[in-house]
Amino acid sequence: MTHLSVILITKNEAANIEACLRSVAFADEVVVVDSGSTDDTVAIARRMGAVVHITPDWPGFGPQKNRALALASHPWVLSLDADERVPPELQAEIARVVQGQGGAAVAWEIPRLTQFCGQWIHHCGWTPDLVLRLFRREAARFSDDLVHERVLVAQGAVGRLKTSLLHYSYPTPSHYWRKLEQYSQAWAQQRHRAGQKTSMARAAAAGVVAFIRSYFFRLGLLDGAMGFAVCTMQAQAAFGKYFALYCLNQTHDTSSVPPPPSV
16 A cells, blocks of 8 residues: 555544544554543553654634645545444455555545444445545545535545445443433534524424434334434434524524613
């Protein structure tokens, strides 16, 4: 393998980082940008041969990933999260692309398979989960979104690999709830800053629609009990982000009301 940088952003990922880095040992360079881990993430990453940079602040997912991208030195970049693994078959596909056998595409989507509480989820809208993670360094950057950032390709064709990236994101329900709270708050803050308003009815409708879409239309029912759990939690996530925005709206509206005149 030549000419490939792997980039990751981390915070308190000691439970994941070693397995992730082992799965990308074929890369020429691994860059980790850490935002103040209090566990052994940094020590493990350095022991595994990664170049680690520590930032004093947290600007959001998009800006932090752009920091990592700026530190990459090879023509091709593979962006990963610490809870993801690159299986051997995907390694081989990536190698072919980096070695010039992928045609004219400057960026590549990768299907992602996610595990929830020990079970691979094949429906619920989680599969196929296409994520754009492999790209030429000069051809793309990350959006500046605080959460749910995207890779923006300036110009050029986008291809699609066949082998799934493995996502070990939710080993227990508590992992889901922690991530849900973080993402909901970041999403709500971003939308609030943009001036978006919402209502409690909108929040409730978002939850109901999310469940119906993921359980029935996206066949979550075929994933059994865990499929039902995933669809229920997705409904909670949809409600939660609009509820967080509603609370921010209410706080802002209340603080902007002038006090009653003194008598």
